[in-house]
Amino acid sequence: MIAGRVHAIVAAGLENPELLARWQQEPDLLRTYGVDPAAFDLDAIWKFAGLSAKVKHNGLRAELPLTFRFLNVNGLEIEIFGAYASHKARTGTRYAPTTAERIVELVDFLRDWLDFRRREHSQLWDLIRHETALAELRKLTPSPKKCRVPHVVGEIILHEMNSDPRAIGKLLREKSFDPERVQRRVTRFCYWNAGDLDEICILELDELGFNLLSLVDGKRSLADFNRLLGGRVSKKLNSAFAELAAVGVISLG
Amino acid sequence: MKYITANSGTVAVGLAFGPIVPEFVQANPDLIDYVEIPFEQLRHTPEAGAIQETVPVILHCASMSVAGFVPPGQRTLKAIEREAERTRTPWIGEHLAFITADPIEDNDAKPTSLTYTVCPQMSEETVERVASNLASLQQHFDVPLILENSPQYFDVPGSSLSMVDFVSAVAERCGVGLLLDLTHFLISMVNTKKDPLNEIDRLPLEQVVEVHISGMNVQSGIAWDDHASPAPPVVFDLLERVVKRVRPKAVTLEYNWSPQFPESMLVKHVDRVHEIVRC
Numbered sequence: 001m002i003a004g005r006v007h008a009i010v011a012a013g014l015e016n017p018e019l020l021a022r023w024q025q026e027p028d029l030l031r032t033y034g035v036d037p038a039a040f041d042l043d044a045i046w047k048f049a050g051l052s053a054k055v056k057h058n059g060l061r062a063e064l065p066l067t068f069r070f071l072n073v074n075g076l077e078i079e080i081f082g083a084y085a086s087h088k089a090r091t092g093t094r095y096a097p098t099t100a101e102r103i104v105e106l107v108d109f110l111r112d113w114l115d116f117r118r119r120e121h122s123q124l125w126d127l128i129r130h131e132t133a134l135a136e137l138r139k140l141t142p143s144p145k146k147c148r149v150p151h152v153v154g155e156i157i158l159h160e161m162n163s164d165p166r167a168i169g170k171l172l173r174e175k176s177f178d179p180e181r182v183q184r185r186v187t188r189f190c191y192w193n194a195g196d197l198d199e200i201c202i203l204e205l206d207e208l209g210f211n212l213l214s215l216v217d218g219k220r221s222l223a224d225f226n227r228l229l230g231g232r233v234s235k236k237l238n239s240a241f242a243e244l245a246a247v248g249v250i251s252l253g
Numbered sequence: 254m255k256y257i258t259a260n261s262g263t264v265a266v267g268l269a270f271g272p273i274v275p276e277f278v279q280a281n282p283d284l285i286d287y288v289e290i291p292f293e294q295l296r297h298t299p300e301a302g303a304i305q306e307t308v309p310v311i312l313h314c315a316s317m318s319v320a321g322f323v324p325p326g327q328r329t330l331k332a333i334e335r336e337a338e339r340t341r342t343p344w345i346g347e348h349l350a351f352i353t354a355d356p357i358e359d360n361d362a363k364p365t366s367l368t369y370t371v372c373p374q375m376s377e378e379t380v381e382r383v384a385s386n387l388a389s390l391q392q393h394f395d396v397p398l399i400l401e402n403s404p405q406y407f408d409v410p411g412s413s414l415s416m417v418d419f420v421s422a423v424a425e426r427c428g429v430g431l432l433l434d435l436t437h438f439l440i441s442m443v444n445t446k447k448d449p450l451n452e453i454d455r456l457p458l459e460q461v462v463e464v465h466i467s468g469m470n471v472q473s474g475i476a477w478d479d480h481a482s483p484a485p486p487v488v489f490d491l492l493e494r495v496v497k498r499v500r501p502k503a504v505t506l507e508y509n510w511s512p513q514f515p516e517s518m519l520v521k522h523v524d525r526v527h528e529i530v531r532c
Contacts, residue, residue, distance in 0.1 A: 002372070002378075003379050006409060006410050007351050007371075008357050009274065011353070011365040012357045012365050015367060033357055039408075041407040041409055044406060044407030047475055051477055055510070056368070058481075058511070060511045067511075068511070075471075075472045076472075077474055078472040078473045078475070080390075108487070241501075
């Protein structure tokens, strides 16, 4: 088989992994290039495209260290970045130029691609949102807000998780990682930057506190909240707001 | 600016340039002898070259497609020439691989250019091609080009030689110096189910100028290069095997993918290399 032709086919497949998928479905397409389809290990070439996509995301490691460690110890890097490379080829889009944009795009991809019935996928989803929230808040400078209605002090990001990513992080720092040791439970987190970029707080909330905080927009008054919740929970509502205010994450005006 | 002395007689130990290196070099000024920087990094982020104010530099390259059939552009070659002169690198390490290939459709005039190197077809045809490419490329530089073995992740169709036989054939045909990447070598042996400790002895080790060391991981049934994790012990066993036969001029640790690579581990591995090469 002529070397130049072989190189051309391998390079085309690596550059556009969608071609590899097409050749896998229709091997005879490769014959039109004068080569024997059986000689090409298309699956391994696809995985190599995954490695190169992973390497192109090394710049994200500073902000997502636990996510990358998790991918590595669970042997998910090639599978995920291979799928991501194929997705990019399919949509005809390039990787974003900045680290921040690449993180957003990767999270968007994972949201659609991950199979949340798989334990490690669910844990990965929790972990990447955890680290992304921390990274995002470290960059925001909260502006003081003046109003007479409940409003967030600083900047917050809310995530509902199926595990506690802090516990995953702790286990990842151990010599070997066993995903089964991560307790599966719904946890609700508020990542909070009150104004000090070096100190991002993580508040674990109950369901009511989480939902209230997700509705606090600096426009709705306490009365609006009461109405929203059917007007029958004012006592519970008031004490939930008082608790959030006592922590300092909201001000009641 | 600091410059490396090519024939100092001792084995120099260095690091591949990466996010942890500038700080590490500042904190440990006497621990390493040089930093290896890819030409591509200097081309796109010239400020990386400032490291040479602290430590000498060896130039690495992934742009010349030595084992390919599409030659690099003149502008790229001129730019490599300039960096070689500016850094006063004692040699230029280039991959025994291709990075550019002809388009698959004949009517598509533009070659396919990748941003990473790929193991070529390992055949007599490619050996001859490497010989002619090397003869032409070497004319551009006052310092020798040395060739780095690729990691073999899959069987390249039409290959008639094993990795060891291919590297040996290129070394013999071209008389070129080798950059022996021990992790690439190990990966190739694992993926082709060969015993690395036996196969290493079949390489023309007397032509090895520089050695590379990095991590490896196995995922989805294949062994992969991993510059974010420490080299496994067998890589150091291989280094011991190499230095029993030959003294390379330099050994480079490539831990350049992650800003979290532990400094203590880096120090430990630099010390381990010093220990082996001084034996």
